[in-house]
Amino acid sequence: MRPRALALALGLAAPMLAGAAERVVEVPTRPGVTVRLLLVDPEGPPRAAVVLLAGGHGGLRIGTDGRIEWGKRNFLVRTRARFAARGLLAAVVDAPSDRLHDPYLQGFRDRKDHAADLGAVIEWLRREAKVPVWLVGTSRGTVSAAFGAVSLAGSPASPDGVVLTSSILDDRHDTTVPDLDLGRLRVPVLLVHHAEDECRVCPPALLSHVERKLGATRHETLLVTGGASEGDRCEALAHHGFNGNEDEVVSAIARFVLARGEP
Numbered sequence: 001m002r003p004r005a006l007a008l009a010l011g012l013a014a015p016m017l018a019g020a021a022e023r024v025v026e027v028p029t030r031p032g033v034t035v036r037l038l039l040v041d042p043e044g045p046p047r048a049a050v051v052l053l054a055g056g057h058g059g060l061r062i063g064t065d066g067r068i069e070w071g072k073r074n075f076l077v078r079t080r081a082r083f084a085a086r087g088l089l090a091a092v093v094d095a096p097s098d099r100l101h102d103p104y105l106q107g108f109r110d111r112k113d114h115a116a117d118l119g120a121v122i123e124w125l126r127r128e129a130k131v132p133v134w135l136v137g138t139s140r141g142t143v144s145a146a147f148g149a150v151s152l153a154g155s156p157a158s159p160d161g162v163v164l165t166s167s168i169l170d171d172r173h174d175t176t177v178p179d180l181d182l183g184r185l186r187v188p189v190l191l192v193h194h195a196e197d198e199c200r201v202c203p204p205a206l207l208s209h210v211e212r213k214l215g216a217t218r219h220e221t222l223l224v225t226g227g228a229s230e231g232d233r234c235e236a237l238a239h240h241g242f243n244g245n246e247d248e249v250v251s252a253i254a255r256f257v258l259a260r261g262e263p
Contacts, residue, residue: 020201022066029096029120030113036062036119038092040080046089047062049259051118051159054078054137055166058097058159065220068092073236075138075165079246088256090131093121108176109143118148119157127252132160134257139202139240142167146177153184163253165192166199166240169206178206182213189254192249196225199234224250 019039022179027035038060054060054074063068071077083090095104096117108114118135125133128153152158161184167177191211193204207221227244230237232261237243 018063021202024062024064024066026082026097027121029117030098032085032098033099035117035121036097037092038062038066038068038080038094039085042084042089044087046129047087047133048092048134048160049089049127049129050083050134050168050244050253050257051121051145051221052080052083052090053093053135053141053144054092054167055137055141057095057102057104057106058140058144059100059102060092060111062092062094073241075236075241075246075249076136076141079250080198081252082246083254086250087256088254088257089125089131091121093118105140107142107174109140110147110180112151113127115148116143117153118144119155122152122159123157132257133176134161134163134166135159136163136253138165139199139234140168143175143180146180146182147175149187150180150182150184155244156197159187161188161190163190163192163211163256165242166197166202166206167191167193167210167250167251168201169200169209170203173246178209178213181209182217183215185214185217188256189214189217190253191221192242192252193218193221193223194225194227194239194245196229196239197233198229198238199240201234202240213251215246220256222228222249224249237262241245 080090135145
């Protein structure tokens with residue numbers, strides 16, 4: 001089944017951001033379930049696609065006109081046009097249609113249905129754009145990206161690579177990235193973290209736990225410095241959200257994706 005191009009079907013124009021064209025589609029995933037994507041197209045043919053997975057509860061509530069009700073300031077959401085400006089098709093992912101209510105993705109990011117949703121999105125983007133597709137998560141979205149990649153490893157829906165920014169590394173109450181069977185991954189992995197991230201569940205010193213578990217997987221780690229930190233240390237405008245480092249981080253991600261992700 002082909003997704004519904006909502007902005008086109010309803011005669012609505014999605015809002016423009018920094019000169020980038022945005023459109024909304026719904027991708028069928030599980031029986032009776034769809035996932036809404038906000039797509040940002042580069043000016044020319046895309047060289048790769050990035051599936052952008054926000055943190056927090058993940059319920060962005062993307063409207064049919066492309067408006068986002070929650071999470072506008074999230075690092076990956078607010079930088080989506082920057083990815084497109086670097087030749088990447090950027091896909092901001094909402095919670096699935098059966099999780100568009102509290103608690104949204106909380107307690108769901110390490111479930112097989114979530115991996116199935118991500119796999120369907122990856123396969124649709126691969127058919128649509130005919131380019132490599134990467135999972136890119138930030139904060140709680142790193143659990144989604146890592147779990148999805150581990151669960152889909154070896155299948156046709158496996159991502160071509162994974163980027164984990166501000167990874168969840170230490171949480172007694174929820175799944176962390178090091179809890180996952182990262183040794184199953186055979187795709188490139190980029191870890192990006194701010195050296196001064198003060199979020200209690202993301203201590204930079206524990207990145208080594210992820211690096212060790214990745215084992216033979218090709219991986220690199222980028223520690224970011226500088227920028228600004230405002231408000232809650234676990235929110236989007238703190239070092240946790242790469243405030244003031246947006247261009248540096250997006251450029252580094254794009255370089256890594258394109259260096260290893262050309263078809």
